[in-house]
Amino acid sequence: MRVEIWSDIACPWCYIGKARFEKGLAGFAHRDEVEVVHRSFELDPRLTKGETGTVIDMLAAKTGRTRAEAREMEEHVASNARSEGLGYRVDGRDYGSTFDIHRVLHLAKVRGRQDTLLDLVYRANFAEERSVFDVDTLVGLAVEAGLEDAEVRGVLADPDAYAAEVRADQREAAELGASGVPFFVLDRRYGVSGGQPAEVFTQALEQAWDSRTQAGAGA
Template identity: 45%
Template sequence: MNIDIWSDIACPWCYIGKRRFEKALAAFPHRDEVTVAWHSFQLDPSLPAHYDGTEAQYLSTRKGMPEEQVRQMFAHVREQAAGEGLDYDFDSLVVANSVRGHQLLHLAKEQGLAGEVKEALLSAHFEHGTDIGDTEALVRIGVRAGLDEQAVRDELASGSRIRAVEADIDEAAALGIRSVPTFVLDMTFAVSGAQPVEVFTAALDRAWQASHEDARK
């Protein structure tokens, strides 16, 4: 069974959803026959490479909400993240365009390391206040995950995989995906959002049964 996941690095619910999906997959009896592919998505592609304000200021401006209301939202998201063993730090979070992180993900995907790099990018952004638009930060993340340092530097300098990032986003649009995270199972069933583990479990069971019923016909 193939599972295609569209998500953004700068998306708190994407990290929470990743954890919940992973819990469901770990308990899935046929997990060794499941292939997971990560795809790029940008919630705000217009974001500049570097934003001087805080995450609260950015979202307050973008959503037209009072900053205090945004901080209340953060408290709720932080609580949900903590329930999955994640330690979000919105005060230290560096607001940056995620496209360069997605370039790194596509390089990692070619090396079979997309899962490791995805996890490292999300943790760096939400838990450790790392600038995901910074070259040296991305080089450190890539190298620690097993990528070649020069290959990472070459990609970040050339932007050769930006088109691959855009292709993922175009495919999401063609599939009707408007929000992330979105998990697509065998290009047949979709789960949108950071759903409870039970929802992912049910979706895995349903997709598996459907694909194997087709094979028996």
């Protein structure tokens, strides 16, 4: 059974949702027969390369709230992350275009290192004092995940490399009706939106598995 997860590394609920999904998957009896595929989704595709700023300022401007109120919003998300055992920095985090990061994640998928790189990028973005929008930082994370430095830099230097794959993922998300992330599609039978509790994912996996089994029995 295949589970496809549309997410963006700038999305804190994607970070939290991945951890919760993995806990839900761990409680699923047929977990060893589940293939997980990560797909691209940009929360803000209007951002241009090199356009960065701080998350608190961006949230305040986007929601029309004060910086103090935006920080309180971030503290709420942080408490959810920490309850899952995840690190989360409220202050000092950057935001920017994630398109290049998604392109490198597609390279990592080809090399069988996508999930590892995704975890490293999430951790760097939300828990550590590193900006994933810095080229050298991104390359360093990719190398840590097992990719070759020169190959990663080659992809980043070529704006067409894996760009079609990123756009195809985003187009497919729209066709499936996903207007936000995280968005989980189980065996193309069921969809789960948001960073749901682990037990919700376990139940959805069981439902999708039972549906698959029944369909097979009726074939």
